[in-house]
Amino acid sequence: MCRTDARTAIYVTNTNKEQLSLTEAVSAYQEQWQPERGFHRFKKGRLSALPIYFRDEDKIKGLMFLLTIALRVFTLMEFVVRRQLRQSQSSLAGLYDGNPKRSTDRPTAEQMLKAFRNLTLSDIPHPKLSQREITERKNQSEHKNKHKERKKAFEKQ
Template sequence: MYIGDSKMGSLETRAYVAHTQDYYLCPLSAVQVPQAELARLLEPVWEQKQKLSTVYRPLTQEEIKHGEERQTLAEGFMYEVTQRAKLDGEEIEWQEQRLVVHSFKHAERQQKALDVRIKKAQSAIAELNIRGRGRKVLTGDELKKAVDKILLKHHVDGIVTVSYHTETHTIHKRAYKDHPARTIEKSKTTVSSEIDPLAYQNTVRCLGWRVYASNDLQLSLNEAVLAYREQYFVERGFGRYKGKPLGLMPLYLCSEDRIKGLIRLLSIGLRILCLFEFSVRKALNDGGEKIAGIYKGNPKRATAKPTAEMMLKSFKWITLTEVELNGAIRHVLSPMTAVQKQILELAGLPVTIYSTLSG
């Protein structure tokens, strides 16, 4: 099965994978599933006519031993559609399963981001009322345009409602020299904002929902969500070129051949990092274990998905000392910690690759 992001969700890509008798799983973008279509799909959920299935995070062996409860990750439902597309001039047809998923963590993050945007929008609107040196006094029309721009910028139009208040002052001027007596009217428009509770509630309940597509009709909602969460991101490996320990950037080469050669050389290191990380994670997963002692400042924190960089830092302070004693040269290796030995064991490497250096 091919698992990818929304870029893989184009109809042509899905048609090709289905035509080659393979399977795909990917989220659909707003192009494939517009906001109006998503709202239509969720309407039965709000009316409690659509039954939702719950997705749980699988427990490790250690968690099962301690009798810990399963953690809920998401909820959702599935339905099937018939897809048609042209591929190399040939029209093909296949059945596709749509998975409408509500991720609790994703919804929580989106709500926090929404609250931040609302707060920023209301602060910016309140600042429009401030008068003082260097601040232009806006007319009613100018104020409305500025407010509309703020609401559009923070994507809170309809959630944040505004009210305009205009005060008119009449000033009577007495006659003075050549200036006759006159009456001047001055208007001052201010704006206030508040959150529409119903619009906010309707927006929040739609957060965290996303539609996924797969041509594997036997795939359950639980399997799909867990598979997508556990997918391998190829881009992360390429991102390692920019930082430690590979450090491709900054690049001080002009020759194309040398640039290619350097990248190919570093790709060997990248493969080793990926293989090392994969081996340790697989061993931890097979044993239902976690590794602790690799987080700086938090030695008790454990993880089942350590990165290669984090594990390599655990070996940073190993020292090999050369001592000359009575004409003989001896090598003394600093004692290995329990974490270092555990990492070597998980990676399938013998401790002797270090211990044999002593002597």
């Protein structure tokens, strides 16, 4: 818990100085927004876990386990991309609807996934040679037809 006025911050914890220094306690408090953001994603975001219609406790636990893995993937995506952008001193544009020139050096996983939503990675296996390609999908049926055509052409080779 933290209470502040114009000059003072009061931190209260249930541990002693030997287990957690003042600096460590303040740092832990300041990092608290990260797990809270994850819980927000469970409540209202892309990983929405509510409402849950299962009655079987094992199914609920399984769903929460999968959502926790997804949350970790989202967090890892953000960490890696943000670190790379920071190291290269660059930013990403085109992630904001209605404002394609706006850029950010702190993209969210949701923004990145939305930017890739119309792209499809196709892996066409072949005994001697396999081929991977990324295509932009206009609509699902058009994509399936193009994939079938490419697969037939590749198999003739």
